[in-house]
């Protein structure tokens with residue numbers, strides 16, 4: 001596994017400490033430790049129980065195979081997590097008779113290891129480098145770490161957009177794409193209907209989702225009795241979102257967040273923007289794709305109405 005400087009322990013401590021100081025925890029802070037990775041996987045698994053039905057991802061895997069990536073095809077998975085989505089994609093491409101290689105990138109070494117093991121278990125797939133990096137700051141230097149292969153690249157970035165506060169991750173994507181390459185990414189959707197955003201807020205306010213988000217505080221030595229949580233809709237325009245489920249923690253008594261060598265004083269009454277799940281519509285995902293200068297091939301929605309997956313071509 002290659003560790004890019006943006007993912008060094010020191011750098012991540014600086015980024016997370018700056019997040020506590022500014023009162024905005026970056027998304028990457030929720031996946032760093034093995035404990036957080038395991039807790040996030042529990043949340044991801046619980047999604048299948050509350051949102052049964054056909055998944056948009058399956059449709060897009062088929063579309064990718066049918067959109068002539070040619071052979072060989074190089075999948076580059078950004079924010080791959082445990083790699084379960086790319087595993088399904090790669091199996092689909094192999095079934096279509098394509099020769100497949102894959103490169104994995106994520107901020108979390110423990111998730112990268114899981115993702116690597118999943119791909120290794122697939123017959124006839126070349127698993128290339130795994131790269132620990134911050135996709136929001138790595139920029140064009142990511143391209144230097146990625147092996148050149150002839151044929152098409154398929155860049156994936158699933159589940160990352162909902163947590164972003166800027167568009168900078170798309171600069172890394174742009175630096176990897178050559179003319180004709182494919183880009184598949186997913187957004188969390190705001191399902192149609194009254195009361196949907198409140199229903200989503202309830203999901204993040206309790207249970208496994210809440211336990212997972214609290215780990216960023218316990219990891220910094222702050223017990224959850226020192227916090228009061230609120231989950232509410234917000235209507236920020238970040239990353240083309242139409243709405244955001246915004247999770248905030250109010251600090252109830254003065255305390256100190258310890259992150260590596262950093263000790264950040266938090267004061268009673270201060271609010272920490274802990275987590276965000278940006279929500280999109282078909283129109284906002286289409287606008288985002290066009291803003292990247294890419295041609296939309298398809299946009300598929302899961303039966304749940306909560307997942308939207310875009311396939312685009314450079």
Ligand SMILES: C[S@@+](CC[C@H](N)C(=O)[O-])C[C@H]1O[C@@H](n2cnc3c(N)ncnc32)[C@H](O)[C@@H]1O
Nearest residue numbers: 028031079080081106107108134135136158159
């Ligand atoms: C919601 S999970 C999605 C994982 C997987 N792609 C999926 O769809 O199941 C978000 C993933 O993005 C990674 N991530 C979040 N912010 C990141 C960043 N700035 N740089 C690299 N990876 C990041 C996390 O470690 C996590 O694996």
